[in-house]
Amino acid sequence: VAPLTAVEADRPTRSVIEEPTALVPQIDLHALYTAHWRYLVRLAALLVDDVASAEDVVQDAFVALHRKSAGLRDPDAALAYLRTSVLNLSRSVLRRRQVARRHLRVAEPEATAAADHDVLVRDEHRAALAAVRRLPRHQREVLILRYWSGLSEREIAQTLGISPGSVKSAASRGLATLQRVLGGELS
Amino acid sequence: MTDDAEDAIERRLREAFSAQAHASVGDTAPPPAPRFATGTATPGPHRRARLLAPLAAAAAVVAVVGGIVAVADRSAPSGRGRDVAGGSTTSTPAPAAKSGPTSVPNPAATIGGGAPARSVHIKLFNADGAEYGVGMPVIAVFSGRITDARPLAAATTVTVNGKPLQADWYFARSPAGLGAVEGHLRPHDYWPAHAKVHVGLATQGVSAGRGITFDDTLTLDFTTGPRTVAEVDDASHTMTVTSDSKPVGTFPVSLGSQRTPTMHGIKVIMEKNMDVKISGPGYSDPHVKYAQRLTYDGEYLHAAPWNVANINGGRDTSNGCTNLLPTSAALLYKMLRVGDVVTYPDAPGPAMSIASGFGDWNVPWSTWRTGGLVPTS
Numbered sequence: 001v002a003p004l005t006a007v008e009a010d011r012p013t014r015s016v017i018e019e020p021t022a023l024v025p026q027i028d029l030h031a032l033y034t035a036h037w038r039y040l041v042r043l044a045a046l047l048v049d050d051v052a053s054a055e056d057v058v059q060d061a062f063v064a065l066h067r068k069s070a071g072l073r074d075p076d077a078a079l080a081y082l083r084t085s086v087l088n089l090s091r092s093v094l095r096r097r098q099v100a101r102r103h104l105r106v107a108e109p110e111a112t113a114a115a116d117h118d119v120l121v122r123d124e125h126r127a128a129l130a131a132v133r134r135l136p137r138h139q140r141e142v143l144i145l146r147y148w149s150g151l152s153e154r155e156i157a158q159t160l161g162i163s164p165g166s167v168k169s170a171a172s173r174g175l176a177t178l179q180r181v182l183g184g185e186l187s
Numbered sequence: 188m189t190d191d192a193e194d195a196i197e198r199r200l201r202e203a204f205s206a207q208a209h210a211s212v213g214d215t216a217p218p219p220a221p222r223f224a225t226g227t228a229t230p231g232p233h234r235r236a237r238l239l240a241p242l243a244a245a246a247a248v249v250a251v252v253g254g255i256v257a258v259a260d261r262s263a264p265s266g267r268g269r270d271v272a273g274g275s276t277t278s279t280p281a282p283a284a285k286s287g288p289t290s291v292p293n294p295a296a297t298i299g300g301g302a303p304a305r306s307v308h309i310k311l312f313n314a315d316g317a318e319y320g321v322g323m324p325v326i327a328v329f330s331g332r333i334t335d336a337r338p339l340a341a342a343t344t345v346t347v348n349g350k351p352l353q354a355d356w357y358f359a360r361s362p363a364g365l366g367a368v369e370g371h372l373r374p375h376d377y378w379p380a381h382a383k384v385h386v387g388l389a390t391q392g393v394s395a396g397r398g399i400t401f402d403d404t405l406t407l408d409f410t411t412g413p414r415t416v417a418e419v420d421d422a423s424h425t426m427t428v429t430s431d432s433k434p435v436g437t438f439p440v441s442l443g444s445q446r447t448p449t450m451h452g453i454k455v456i457m458e459k460n461m462d463v464k465i466s467g468p469g470y471s472d473p474h475v476k477y478a479q480r481l482t483y484d485g486e487y488l489h490a491a492p493w494n495v496a497n498i499n500g501g502r503d504t505s506n507g508c509t510n511l512l513p514t515s516a517a518l519l520y521k522m523l524r525v526g527d528v529v530t531y532p533d534a535p536g537p538a539m540s541i542a543s544g545f546g547d548w549n550v551p552w553s554t555w556r557t558g559g560l561v562p563t564s
Contacts, residue, residue: 029223037218045211046204054211059222066223125203132200147197148204179196 029066032078040086046144047090048097049133057093061085083149084159087141094137131181132174139174142167306402307331307395309388312365318410321377322455323526324547325354325386325407328365334396336370336561343372344387347379354386357550358561359541362483368560371547377528380414380431415522417529419509421449424501426509426529428519435522438515441491441498442534443507450507451531452539453548454481456488456523465489465508477516481509481529482544488529490516507536 037058044054061082068081132140138160145156146167157164312326313319333339336356345354354374361369378384385408390401415430421442428435443449456479463478464471465485478489491498491510498510509529511519528548531539540546547555556564 030221033221033223034218037221038212038214038216041212042208046207051211055219062221063223124199125206128199128203129207132203143200144204147200148208175193175196178200179192182196182199183192 029062032065032075032082033062036079036082040082043083043144043149044086044090046148047087047141048093053093053097054090057086057089060089080155080158084161087159091137128178128182131178134181135174135177138162138166139170139177142170143174143178146171304398304400305331306400307333308402309390309405311386311405311407312369313407313409315406315408318412318524319378320456320524320526320528321380321411321414322453322528322545322548323378323409323411324455324545325372326545327356327370327372327388328361328363329368329370329395330366331399332367332396333399333561335394336558336563338394339370339388339390339401340558340563342389342393344385344389345372345374346385347382349383349385352379355556356558356561356563357541357547357555358559358563360560362542362544369541370561371541373547373555375552377414377548378411380411382411384409384411411526412524415524415527417519417523417527419449419529419531419534421503421531421533421535424498424503426511426515428522430522436515436518438511438519439498439501441494441501441505441510442503442531443536444504445535447506448536449486449503449505449509449531449534450482450536450539450543451534452546454486454529454531454539455545455547456481456525456527456529457483457544458525459520459523461520463487463489476513477511477520479520479523480544482539484543486544488516488519488523 040058040061041051041054044057045051048054048057064085065078065081132143135143141160142156145151145159146153151159153164153167156167160167162170308330310328310330312328313323336358340356343354343356345352352374354372356370356372358368358370361367363369372386386406388405391404393401395401413431415428415435417426417428419426419440419442424440424442425437426440427437458480460478460480461476463475464473465475465478465487475487476490478487480487486507486509488509488511490513491505491508492513494504494510495512497504498512504510526545539549541550550559558564
């Protein structure tokens, strides 16, 4: 039998719960944009390997959120939504780029989106990044979200819409490949 | 691979990612102007352009129109123009956004000689494109005081599936604290079920009283679901739900105890939370499941696994909430939507009103049509 207090008190007092505000438009998109623009552009840059596309991807992600923001009240949920958008939009950038490359291959044999900003990156990092770039898409995404975004397995699973088990196996397969490719260079 | 090797590769990845991330955007580079706010967002033509264009341009338009008095003075604060997330959509959509502020007539400029008109900005509470229950009022909030709602009433058009429907404004003190008053718009009876509702407020430049003009024009498009009404009978301690006149089911409930009686009258589901923290005097439960809010001060429909004996035993023991068996609560949570109607004809508590929630349907139509705190006729 439940204690009496538990039976009695299911009616919140006005001050305790976050009520009227929960019904008010709450997400300040501009604040979100200011707070997360840099993080998201960096994430997108890691995914698509070029800054201009990355900035585009982030703008599109915010436009998508703006379109949807009526349904979102929680800033954390908004960030999760943005992150997933960035992932999805980055994938389409890569897909479009692959198609473009197939068509441009003859004309522009060197046409590659690989980052020109790599010049700013040290050699040892460049080798690692190049190896990551050659990984299958899922593995690459999981590694970026894990080792750059610092997301937990569960968060990565949510972002990518896959199971935590797939996250775990993608990460370990990706790491194993990198280990094999880069292992010789490690002391 | 050994742990050491794994650690090494992980560390190397972290450093490499971090290096590339920082190379892509420095720590100080300022973000460019967000595209969602510039009106240049151009959604693909294959998308729902009619719905989308206003949304994509809303921030820009609200920013432009919101600061209408300050058309020439861009430095004037226009903070209120920034918060458009609530689904208040501006209907002078993409074209107005693109042509910019110069195409917008400045009402302040047309008032010769006198003090400049104060402008009031309207925002709608409802979300564009949403599906609501048939009891959902359209709620408008205002950035400043309005003293005459007759021009607003005249500038308001409501159509249901393309046919005009009479709907009227009623103004009451804002229980959510969103300004002095809230305007609620509703027809005589619940909205027709399974319908497309369009609300147009051609209010930009329209008077809101002496020396006050509205500075924005809005539209709202939403659809209604089935006509779902739940009636809670305190005599039999049951809740009977019908949807489009078909019975859905009858569920045992436990309502508020004598000390904290449940309010009587017509309530409307205001929001839904899968998992909500509810607390009261001497009590706090951080995880109440399947909670559907009916009043601002916290009457909910929710699962009350701790109170099964009293729910089945027909005893009112709650603090005002409608306690449901977990199975009923889950089913109702799935079926009911925001805007669905829940009536309490014989509950012993005080009368439900707009001050407590979406109590719109408790106001007699004759009273409603006077406009309440701001005259509409």
